[in-house]
Amino acid sequence: MKKLKLKNRWLIAASAVGIHISIGSVYAYSVMTNPVGKILNVDEGTIKWAFKIAILLLGLSAAFMGTWVEKVGPGRSGTVAGIFYGSGILGSGLAVQLGSLPLFLFCYGFIGGIGLGIGYITPVSTLVKWFPDRRGLATGMAIMGFGFAALIFGPFMQILFEKVGVAKAFYILGTIYLIVILLSSSYIERPPQGYVPEGFSLAESKTVQKDIAYIDAKTALKTKRFYYIWIMMFINITCGIAIIAAASPMTQEKLGYTALQAAGIVGLIGVFNGVGRLLWSSLSDYLGRSNTYILFFALQVPAYYFLPQISIEVAFLIILFMVITIYGGGFSTLPAFLGDLFGTKQLGAIHGLVLTAWALAGVAGPSIYDFVKEQTGSLTTTLQVFSGLFVIAFIVSLFMKRNINALKKELSASES
Known part of the structure; x- marks a missing residue:
């Protein structure tokens, strides 16, 4: 029987970074506060509610959807995350175009927030399984992407707002996030059961210790x-x-x-x-x-x-x-x-x-x-x-x- 070729675990890690950089753009929300607030004719405090709802939904969807993410695997859950987050940003563009605050809060806060939560936890257990020898490094790379996203997308958002207008900027951003997350999700998958990197042995490792439990x-x-x-x-x-x-x-x-x-x-x-x-x-x-x-x-x-x-x-x-x-x-x-x-x-x-x-x-x-x-x-x-x-x-x-x-x-x- 022909042995299946393993995927490159560093490309798996890069796929995880792709997901996290996309959803981490939520940290650049302050860039859109004033432009969106002016169009919707509301103050800064009101428009910030979309961000607050998004972070709240991130935590709640991560908690309630975590078991489902483990069940269906990172490819499918990443795809769902991309659809929710991308749709949330695209819908936000429509809300701006229509001048509707409730639609903006719903699309960015609720729909986008669900995508945030599912996308945040999607690569985590997969990376830990691919990198039993370097768990901290692997998860650090992905979650670093979430932290750095504002540095990438903040200036890019500002340029788009000035060049094409706020609504069109959301349409462009939503499309980019959707494509990047879907492409990343198409590559990421769990390693085979019992996978260990070549040349690695838990018994011989001086820095990696056995997990103290294996529970649900x-x-x-x-x-x-x-x-x-x-x-x-x-x-x-x-x-x-x-x-x-x-x-x-x-x-x-x-x-x-x-x-x-x-x-x-x-x-x-x-x-x-x-x-x-x-x-x-x-x-x-x-x-x-x-x-x-x-x-x-x-x-x-x-x-x-x-x-x-x-x-x-x-x-x-x-x-x-x-x-x-x-x-x-x-x-x-x-x-x-x-x-x-x-x-x-x-x-x-x-x-x-x-x-x-x-x-x-x-x-x-x-x-x-x-x-x-x-x-x-x-x-x-x-x-x-x-x-x-x-x-x-x-x-x-x-x-x-x-x-x-x-x-x-x-x-x-x-x-x-």
Whole structure:
């Protein structure tokens, strides 16, 4: 019997990047806020609801569709994601053309948001299975694409708005996203059962350890470690989103930057967000995933506490960009960590459930920041509140480490 030729796993990874770069364009939403708001005759706060709905639907669809994604495979789920996201953007163009705010909220927020959620989790478990030797690197590459997308599509959107108009720009963008996601989905597939890269042996590997479980999503929900990682992600995202939202006014207040200079810092935040996704997830292959998260929180407790008290420009920016890399790194290290904790049986479904933390943190982060800042009038006090949240995350990460060590001992005893 003729042996089937394996697909190139690096092209599988490139396909995953194609999906994530397309859906990650949602991070460039601020570019369209004013142009769309003017056409629909609504203020900035109203038009931002489309983005809020999209992120909420990302978390919810990732959670509720995760089991289905695992069942049908990445090719089919990626195709569905492309159809939803592409249709959502095309429909947004129609909404702009018709001057309909409800249609815009529905197309961009609900339809596009469902595409976001399905597309975000589609490549994850597949990449982990193709790269048992480099889980962190593989998932980091894909999720880095999500972080970098705004740098690519933000300027491109602005050019299109100026050259062809807002409605036509949405039609062009929707078509591009649809084509890229469908082409990427046509190549991506799971590896054969029991696949290992040539020359790799788990038994001989010094950096890769055996998964401590191989369970489904329903069973994962009954474990302590699921809730540990959920709390850790919720806090990391809540605090990260808050500081991203506050970056422009904070640099103007503390460093005396002009609005234009502050906008430049916001652009650099996008770079460090993307770089952190690849950097930290790759390092986690060597440091160990639980140690990486412990390090995340150990660094951010003092960073958030002292940042608003620093007036030296270089020191301030180094700390700011460091915490942004950790924000991105938390996302990209997560899929590999979940693979370590629960195995790859229903990794996409478990990942989707944890991403509900993102949906809630997207509301909680800016809300906590605005409330504390308004009540105290102090940026220092506000960021110290977030520093306190990181103390909780640090303690939870130590509980996670202890739980993992106990499970490894049990696993070792049962095999001996």
